Amino acid sequence: MICICCPLGCALTAVRDKEGEITVTGNTCPRGEAYAKNECLSPKRTVTTTVRVKGEAQAAMVSVKTAGEIPKDKIMDCIRELAGVEVALPVRIGDVVLKNVAGTGIDVVATKNIEKK
């Protein structure tokens, strides 16, 4: 598998032995090892998307992200839950837009500062 932790894109190999222990080779840093193990057991991703700004404002959308990684199979649920969310201005980076998205325990936060005009 290819590591997605940084632009290097190391080619990783993960082997699981009889006891269920996973050994990772090909990584050039500790993040690669953690990624490969996670990818075998429960792949996770940070989701970045946008939500609408409430009412008529100088910006139509606010960019957001999950404050941490969420399980890969919850990505579309996360997107669906955010579809109905609207944010009132002003908004600051880090403001929580939606708590505990898709039951993952992870919040969705704003990634842009937009003042109210």
Place this chain on the structure above:
Amino acid sequence: MTDGQNVQVDVAIIGGGPAGLAAALGAKKRGADNILIIERDNELGGILNQCIHNGFGLHTFKEELTGPEYAARFIEEVKKEKIPYLLNTIVVDVDAEGKILTLMSRERGLFKIRAKAVVLAMGCRERSRGALNIPGYRPAGIYSAGTAQRYVNMEGRMPGREVVILGSGDIGLIMARRMTLEGAKVKLVAEIMPYCGGLKRNIVQCLEDYGIPLRLSHTVVDIHGKERLKGVTLTRVDEHSKPIPGTEEYIPCDTLLLSCGLIPENELSSGMGVELSSITGGPVVNESLETNLEGVFACGNVLHVHDLVDYVSEEAAKAGENAAEYVERQIRETSRGIPVCGEKGVRYTVPSYLRPEYMDDPQVIRFRVGSNYQNVSVVVYVNDICVIKIKKRTMAPGEMEQIKLKKSDLEKVCECNKVQNIRICIEEQ
């Protein structure tokens, strides 16, 4: 600030994206007081504002930020330093001799300012369909990937429902994921080369995660539909990128996104008389990132297209510092410096000229290679004598490289004023 030609600034910075912001902070740090950033959009931050994905700032901040978050760090700094900026204002013309900038905004119409130094930080634009010469009709539904990115991420509009992406650059891959998350069906990403143009991590997290096929050695040879795009003809290409007859395939779609490379935006620069490189499309600069026009500096993607914004910020800060230093010293230079050449696999270098008396110690020289290499050495020659040799496991055209040249490297060979040429080559080990 009042209108009229008597408005004078020390450093005028054209563009308020990552390069312009870092250049302004660099100039401020080096002591310039009277700085002005001129931005054509309605906010600072440039293209970062529409790059809502994460992965920015790993080098600078040791954490993964989204584009708007990375921009905000610099915007806050600019505001804290009280550096003035104009929004919704374009630079129409620069008279290089007197450094008179003609500006235009909706509120003020045409007006002029004078500057002692100018920093070009206008960024780049995408290669358009016209430049790619795809035959067929010109229906609606064909966008550059970056235009679609702006529509979706900033304006909240969807360009279409059934999408084909031509070109596997990172923006194309990221838009494949983005369009999928927003409910579109991305049918495939076609790449004319036998390898992907974007990062491997983006193939995984933007295509494979969503089951989007990447068709290498394929291109679009025909566009169908009169009013609205109805479909494209996809074909396999041979090793010379020529379509192979009999491999045509009709793909129905209402949207075609083009992600086929970036070109530095230098209409303003060439209008001023700035000498441009035929390889990078950006200005030819010396070690201070100064163009052939005295007191006119360039940095960021207008100079050469970068892969990482961290390097744009780093380079632009230098350009800003050098502009401030130029304003302070006001010395007229006559010498261009020693030519720095890329040879044997090195496509270009930035800078192209080096004046030892002004060089940083060490001086960063950035370059790109022309093809993929494995187990090679980057070798630097001064007057044909090897002074640096660095082993590289892999090198690729998509990754900007850099070497650090020390003053002592030059002095190993001869006195600095006797250096005649500096060459950077790729050699077998």
